[in-house]
Amino acid sequence: MKFVTEFRDPVAARALIKEITALAKDQPPRKFMEVCGGHTHAIYRHGIETLLPESIEMVHGPGCPVCVIPMGRIDDAIAVASREGVTMCCFGDMMRVPGGKSTLLEAKANGADVRIVYSPLDALAIAEREPDREVVFLAVGFETTAPSTAVTAMQARERKVSNFSIFCNHVTIVPPVKAILDSPGMSLDGFLGPGHVSTVIGTGPYEFVPREYGLPLVAAGFEPVDILQGVAMLLRQLAEGRCEVENQYKRVVRDGGNTAALKILGQVFTIRPHFEWRGLGFIAQSALALNEDFAEFDAELKFEVPGVRVADPKACQCGEVLKGAIRPWECKVFGSACTPETPIGTCMVSSEGACAAYFNYGRFRAKTRIPVTST
């Protein structure tokens, strides 16, 4: 597969592992946070954790859009979806995210019209095809997915699709990173920056990490070779006493980001004064809402949403996991009460969630590596 297999090349990977091992030998143990859930998934999917030297710990950050959705917002989505005449469209991952009492999957089984779409434009198409339904798109995600929601809102307005609206839960990446850096007991040595978000916002917004917190950040891609190279670049910075924002993902990420995407984000969204994050609590200016020009497409204005804040389950330590304070298996309910089938916390739902990724891929560490043969 062009543009994929090259970045899964075992020879390149082995060379990088060698370099990482050599660099790590002369340094104290390092804790790096990969901010993005896509990294977490790839790290487990390709067994990268099992390859890194023991002195390097990867901490799984808050960059999984499913994992940071608070339960109250899911309850709101269920309330809207359960209304007569409403069709709720969402990404597949959202179906099993637990709200205060149930999930969208359960709401669907109980008669709500909940449909999985792969793009917000699919939801808009449903609205045009079924003018008698009130079609609501459950928008989630960071700056990566927000532009496609923005384009959809613009098209809805252009085509005057009055039975379409957006329940907006878009969040931004910088505020939670800041919140983590400000949290007590923070012990990170550097960040693997989110590759896909960076394609939109560029690398500029991360400059505060080295400037204000003295930590290196490398924006990296999602293939094994990308991630390994990102880790090597972090170690090299630390070895050379440098501390800066570097871009490993140059084939996709421009330093200035995607100006066209940034422009439409500005046209459609406004920053919320504050927004609740699962496990991290309220973070100021960390989320997007549709602005006044698009108020007619704002599901929160169109429908009454309960808006009840639901406290995270006491036993759940998603917050600590997201902050990197504990590792997934150190959570009290990991693998016992909380499993991918019956998740308590959101980190166990999406395959990008730190807990689900660890549960699915990471429980086993080969004592002796079996040589690779192919027939």
Add this chain to the structure above:
Amino acid sequence: MSTQDERDQVLARIEQWKLRPPKLTDEVVTMAHGAGGKASQSLTEAVFKAAYGGPQLDRLDDGAVLDVPPGSRIVFTTDAFVVTPRKFAGGSLGDLAINGTVNDLAVMGATPKWLTVSAVLEEGLPMDELRDIVGDVAAAAAKAGVEIVAGDTKVVERGAADGCYLTTSGIGVLSSDRQLGADQVQPGDVVLVSGTIGDHGMAVILARGDLALDANIESDTAPLHEATAALLEAVPMTRWMRDPTRGGLASACNELAAAANVGVSLFEESLPVNPPVNGACELLGLDPLYVANEGKFVAVVPADQVDAALEALRAVPVSAGAVAIGEINDEHPGMVVAHTPFGGSRIVDMLVGAPLPRIC
């Protein structure tokens, strides 16, 4: 001519007319076709019997009487088919209904012989589409060398079902000395797969059309009885076979690991995946290990028999792409572990829920 004669003539004509094969002129399936009367009879005659009638089915008895070779055992299985859409690149509902049951028998080591086909039809199903489906059933049965010996048809009100559901049950004949099963699997054995994985699942997902994704991917639906027979002949010590349908290869291996209480190691770079399937999976965030197959099987053979097994499998067209993909060990009983090309490893667990694409 007397009045009596005239009346007799008319009655005789009526009798004659009643003997004619019933004609089916309806353009859609109606409730009458499931009511057991003349319309049902005409449907049976003009659609089902016309497509796959045979010595057993044509008698229209309440059951089929089957002659089992002396000294052999029978394998009996059943499966329901509700695929949507009913036609997709590389196959159809009718193909699946036959191949699915034939393959269940084949991987049990049996020679598939007799099948029954039951249809649940939704009122309003176009008769032409039903003829197509039944035609596919007939063609697939002929290809698999099985006889359809009994069947049933029910019609439900519009909205109570989605078009057409088929259920097939099948009987295969198994020689009395064949020992196949998870309890035969031992550490050191080798895991084989008969060809590329994930083709069927991706073909159906693409055929649903809601992805706006176009790729040259065809379902692999096919009967496997020739391939399993070739393997068993070349390697009578074959331990275990399974067709990895829903849940994919990952689920089949997990079932093996649990049933045999052994570890299964898969070598990721040996897994055969067609490039378009790999590309579509990559785009959708799916793992081909979890995507359904309908014309592949996974087998465990003793390590010293791998070459003989692969040679036999590769000589049969349906398993021409057979390769070794893993090993059985006692290091992690009950667990399936995939080894990545650069020496990393990960757990390959059972599928949870439906495969949900990742979103970023």
